[in-house]
Amino acid sequence: MDARDGFDHEGEAIGALLRDSYGLAGDVTALPGEHDLNYRVRTADGATFLLKLHAPGAPQELAMQMAVLDHLAHTAPHLPLSRALPDRNGAALATARIRGERIARLLTWLPGEVWSRSGARGDESVETLGRLLGELDRSLEGFSHAGASRHYGWDIGRADMHLENVGLIEDVERREAARAILERFAAAVLPRLRTCPRQVIHNDANDYNVLLDDQGRVSGLLDFGDMVETWRVIEIAVAGAYALIGTADPIETIARLAAAYHAVNPIGEVEAELIFDLVCTRYAVSMCMAARQIRDNPENTYLLVSQEDVWRELQRLQRENRSVAIARIRDACGFSPIAHAPRVERWLERNAHEFSPIVRPGIARPKVLALDLTAHGPDAQAWATLDAAGAEALVDQRIAEHGADFAIGLYGEDRVIYKGDAFETASPGARRTVHLGVDIFAPAHEPVHAPFEGKVAFIYDDAVPFGFGPTVLLEHATDEGDVFWTLYGHLSRDSVAKLSIGQAIAGGEAFCAFGAASENGNWSPHLHFQIVTDHLGLEARMHGVGVRSQWQVWRAISPDPSVILGYSVPASVIVARDKPFLVRERQRRIGRSLSIAYSDAPLKIVGGEGAYLIDEDGTRWLDMVNNVCHVGHCHPRVVKAAQVQMARLNTNSRYLHDSLVEYSRRLAALFPDPLNVCFFVNSGSEANDLAIRLARAYTGNRDIITVDHAYHGHLSSLIDVSPYKFAGKGGEGRPAHVRVAEMPDLYRGRFRYGDESAGRKYAEDVRNQVAALAADGRRPALFFSEGILGTGGQLTLPADYLKEAYAHVRAAGGLCLADEVQVGFGRVGSHFWAHEIQGVVPDIVTMGKPIGNGHPMAAVVTTEAVAAAFANGMEYFNTFGGNPVSAEIGLAVLDVIRDERLMHHCRVVGERLMDGARELATRHPIIGDVRGHGLFIGIELVRDRETLEPAARELDLVIAEMKQRHRILLSSEGPHHNVLKIKPPAPFSTEDCDYFLNALDDTLARLSP
Known part of the structure; x- marks a missing residue:
């Protein structure tokens, strides 16, 4: 027995119990517990167990614990939970006399450190706990037991009963x-809670009942003694109350936990909205329970373990804005942060044509100048050195220079914060920096008009030194009864003094005016205009800037005002977000089948130049996988061609246009006769789909x-002809109308390097497929092949393969297609098209990817006879x-390839790279083969x-190392x-x-043998 306990006789009794009932002997260590006696048992052979000694007074609760573990052993055996072990007689329970009569249970031991003592806890701890509880509760949906239907003090669904103990x-x-929390629970929370799903829950995922592994992931959940049948969402609230202890952002922790739970066991909107209040309720219940139990049992110090944490964390939660907290939790679970915000936005969009201008209604379409008021904007430094009069003069100057009626500062900008008589850049740590409204700069006392009818709801005058003057909120309602507000800030005091709360304001009515610089913090006179779907209890003291990291929430609280203003220039900007948010939103808004490159450490790419991509931090990454931007990322000639034509005209191809005809002439001239008819589409997939239609016709x-x-593409017709897809994960197998020819692999196939007849031999399997069709009375319409097999492993074709294969197909009446979507436009160096290496002329050629240097365009070139059919x-x-823009881009790409001699360049650099890789192979046996043409290479x-055992795992390590150490992107x-x-x-x-x-030499040298 552990010496700390000081109960030698108790240790002897436990030893006897273990020996007589379970045939075990070992070291015993006491563990904390509120009701039960808990011990860790470690035997000489290293096995570990949990011994629980229950007081005999609650047989139904004990039976419930046994029943639930049995239930979960069958419904969720994968969950990290303790499993009950029988005694030597096969019984689930044993009896003992240790501190009175006790009922003993022996359970399997779960590895890990308890949450409260683990130094590894973090975001992943919260997320894995949320997922575990979600899976647990989903597995318990069908479970019921009489012991769970108890009147239990720790069921916060009954928190109202603690009002009698709060004193x-x-x-x-x-x-x-x-008291305030419990009263709110009884009046506002409980009625809504009663509409939510009920079931048996664990109810006590506290920081002593949750185990973490060395990486901070949840490795176990202990103690089912607090289980109760109650409202499901309470599971999240209880866990959240403990998970947030000591975290930097408690609402982020609650939201992360709720989102993880929701991902495996979806909750409803009402449940998501109640979580914040229920976490607070848990703290209030804990305080009441502790107060009562300490009164009844003052020596039980376990009851005091978490009370200081409870009070400290409750105070932190009370400092949070409740509406924002709920909005953040709703957002994390995939709901609109403000439930009615989407309806308000749709109402505004539907009725925008009826809105009155806010400023100068006599101007039907005002000319507006957009000012850059960001910290790095062109005028930020100038304003920073100006006094109020100088700032106003600078705005007037900018307006005059552009012949504008007035100027605006944009919604979504990171703003320059104004203090005293100078502008200062907001620090990176500022809590709120993103502008929630639009600033309209015009002379002092300019009238402000209501865009539509409403009433004066709130007025606030920030009159302290360097304050921002009066603010007014007008209240409005949609046809469906959703209430929202429009906010008007930096107003003149004289105009606001005439207003009264509840005063009706007609649409178009001039109800107030711009304030002078002297009454709005010495800013140049302007109106801050903002839509508000939830004033957060702040009324007219509503925030005018939001938090960047929570932008999706603040955007719902204050949507883009552009819908009301209707200006001829953009009145808002996209707020840049961090990578975790973008990953989350992609998974939520975009199909998860759209993968993310380097998913373990994704890149946020914001720019490109030549062969380099540039991330958000300005780091340049050597891009060695992007054959789409063939002539280089953001090539200035291609960009300019698009800009010029876009500014002139873009329409469909039914109208005559010189660029389209010129491009078709230039493209067709790159092929020999009879390939001289072009069809233009938008992607390589479309091109290959059209090719199938042409061949069948x-x-x-x-x-x-x-x-x-x-x-050959992602359309249904092309998945059918892509073994890479239909024979892979998620595929449905080969369709009946498709035959698959053997892949001509000179490195690991049946016929290899050095076999001069390999091309003819591999082509024999094409003949076999033709024969198989003939045996069924069918003939081929089309034979698909690339000039170099991309997904096959960058495989160069053996000599004469296409020549022989084409002959077999054509003899049976079929056509032959060269797919140049990956390898065309001079990439192979020796020729403009990869199929030319084989000395063949296809019946159809398809192009995409490099054709537009990233612009979505593609083409099919075929013969007049095929086109006629x-x-x-x-x-x-x-x-x-x-379209004209695509045609001009296509022409620019051809010009750049020609003028910059890129085909020759691909040949020279490609040979240099392959020679270098072959030299590396003399020192690194892991390199089995180097192959390719030009800059289309496989190692x-x-x-x-x-x-030839594949080194797939090693290649993954190489790709990761090349990215991490050398900033080279590979695949x-x-x-x-x-x-x-x-x-x-x-x-x-x-x-x-x-x-x-x-870099490759260095990386291969680092690989473990």
């Missing part, structure tokens, strides 16, 4: 805080032959394909050059995911090449 709290401040056949592991009376039209990694390819895929923008330089080779 036992000795400290006056604490007593009155608890010409041949009258439907069947397609494709190469194994190929990928497609013109069968059904008109083909593509709204955006071949295959193997664990053994004899067995994997191939059926075994062991091919390093290299296809950078064509401006990839010799210096870039050498930097990559040195």
